[in-house]
Amino acid sequence: MRSQWLFISSMLFLLMLGCAKPIVSADYTKFRTERPASILVVPVVNKSVDVTAPDYFLSTLTFPIAERGYYVFPTYLVKRVMEDDGLSDANLVHSADPRRLGKLFGADAILYITIEKWNAKYAILATTVEVEFHYVMKSAKSGDTIWKNHQAWVYTPQNSNTGNPLANLIVAAINAAATKAAPNYMPLAMQANINAFNPPHRGLPAGPHLESFGKDQGDF
Amino acid sequence: MKKWTILMAVLLATGCSTPKTTYDWGRHDQDLFNLMKDPGKLEAYGLSLRQIIDSHPDGKRLPPGICAEYGYILISAGRLGEALPYFELEKKFWPESTHIMDRMIANCHPKPAVSTEKTATVNALSGSSIAQKEVL
Numbered sequence: 475m476r477s478q479w480l481f482i483s484s485m486l487f488l489l490m491l492g493c494a495k496p497i498v499s500a501d502y503t504k505f506r507t508e509r510p511a512s513i514l515v516v517p518v519v520n521k522s523v524d525v526t527a528p529d530y531f532l533s534t535l536t537f538p539i540a541e542r543g544y545y546v547f548p549t550y551l552v553k554r555v556m557e558d559d560g561l562s563d564a565n566l567v568h569s570a571d572p573r574r575l576g577k578l579f580g581a582d583a584i585l586y587i588t589i590e591k592w593n594a595k596y597a598i599l600a601t602t603v604e605v606e607f608h609y610v611m612k613s614a615k616s617g618d619t620i621w622k623n624h625q626a627w628v629y630t631p632q633n634s635n636t637g638n639p640l641a642n643l644i645v646a647a648i649n650a651a652a653t654k655a656a657p658n659y660m661p662l663a664m665q666a667n668i669n670a671f672n673p674p675h676r677g678l679p680a681g682p683h684l685e686s687f688g689k690d691q692g693d694f
Numbered sequence: 695m696k697k698w699t700i701l702m703a704v705l706l707a708t709g710c711s712t713p714k715t716t717y718d719w720g721r722h723d724q725d726l727f728n729l730m731k732d733p734g735k736l737e738a739y740g741l742s743l744r745q746i747i748d749s750h751p752d753g754k755r756l757p758p759g760i761c762a763e764y765g766y767i768l769i770s771a772g773r774l775g776e777a778l779p780y781f782e783l784e785k786k787f788w789p790e791s792t793h794i795m796d797r798m799i800a801n802c803h804p805k806p807a808v809s810t811e812k813t814a815t816v817n818a819l820s821g822s823s824i825a826q827k828e829v830l
Binding site for chain 2: 511512526529530532533534536537540541543544545546547548549550551554555578579580582660683684
């Protein structure tokens with residue numbers, strides 16, 4: 475009996491050891507030096523074939539970045555002002571000098587996002603929705619990259635198991651039809667954003683509008 | 695069986711209680727998405743912004759950019775005089791916006807000499823290979 479307990483507790487101990495992986499944090503040296511307060515999200519570069527993807531994705535970005543404590547320049551105003559300034563071409567904007575872009579709006583940092591994937595794979599039984607993004611933040615003072623992240627997410631609708639093979643097939647067909655009619659990328663895109671901006675050691679340190687601003691060095 | 699039902703209900707309720715956000719976003723994301731989908735939804739977006747602004751007169755829990763965005767929609771509708779106070783509000787609540795808000799405020803005033811102002815804007819941007827046109 476006693477040896478059994480010893481065995482169980484040692485297994486638990488090993489399990490805990492296994493879970494506590496050494497955390498490799500991203501390099502926040504430049505980010506900490508810059509301490510950006512305001513972030514300008516510029517037009518998104520689109521490598522997918524879906525032409526609606528950049529604007530749709532743009533609508534998901536203000537919320538998570540603002541909730542991290544940063545001032546985010548308003549989406550519609552930025553879009554229109556940049557169009558009027560001849561800056562609607564995302565590729566052109568991404569290759570432009572961040573310092574000049576920063577000056578136009580008075581921004582501390584520029585967030586450049588590239589959509590690598592934004593697609594739906596139509597299968598017979600379930601349609602898979604897939605998104606992939608690269609996030610790069612550059613200082614509007616030095617032009618240096620101060621933060622980056624990469625997110626890739628795949629969603630396959632859950633087919634509820636009815637216990638009856640024939641009924642299962644029908645459920646799957648309904649799911650596929652629903653997704654085919656309007657593949658919904660938005661929840662997946664939001665999920666990607668939260669995972670890009672929030673987690674310790676990879677996300678954005680708390681911005682000046684959060685109480686934890688400057689107190690989260692242990693996490694970032 | 696009944697126990698299970700109660701347990702599931704409790705778990706479901708816990709899952710539903712969304713974490714509190716710093717700001718009150720109202721329907722902002724949904725209405726912005728609708729606007730991106732259909733430019734004809736500008737008025738609906740404006741109404742949604744106005745609702746958020748009106749429910750937070752003290753500015754607490756008012757998200758960044760909301761006042762500026764509303765002001766810009768008023769400008770787009772030619773309501774320059776009405777737009778100005780919203781740009782001022784954005785500046786007051788979010789000093790980070792001062793630079794771009796001053797640019798917007800300048801647009802709220804009637805332009806007596808358009809040609810000179812245009813030259814000034816182009817001059818301000820000179821040296822930039824990508825920005826040459828006048829704003830608004």
